[in-house]
Amino acid sequence: MPKMKTNSGAKKRFVKTGSGKIKRKKAFKSHILTKKDAKRKNNLGKTALVDAADTPNVKKLLPGF
Numbered sequence: 658m659p660k661m662k663t664n665s666g667a668k669k670r671f672v673k674t675g676s677g678k679i680k681r682k683k684a685f686k687s688h689i690l691t692k693k694d695a696k697r698k699n700n701l702g703k704t705a706l707v708d709a710a711d712t713p714n715v716k717k718l719l720p721g722f
Contacts, residue, residue: 664718671707671715673722679707679715 672680685693686701693701707715716722 661720663720667715667718671719671722674706679712679722680704681707 670681674680681704683701683703683705686698690698
């Protein structure tokens, strides 16, 4: 059976941590930033972990994880 292909979009968006969890970026920081306060924009710039419920779906897209 052939190897599974890695999803090209997913490999650009997710990173595996040392403990095996998956890191992601937060949404809503690309445009319409004038109405968002500085604290909110600062927090949107930080990374977050993929939720436990979504982790199996992300791992399917990234067979090497």
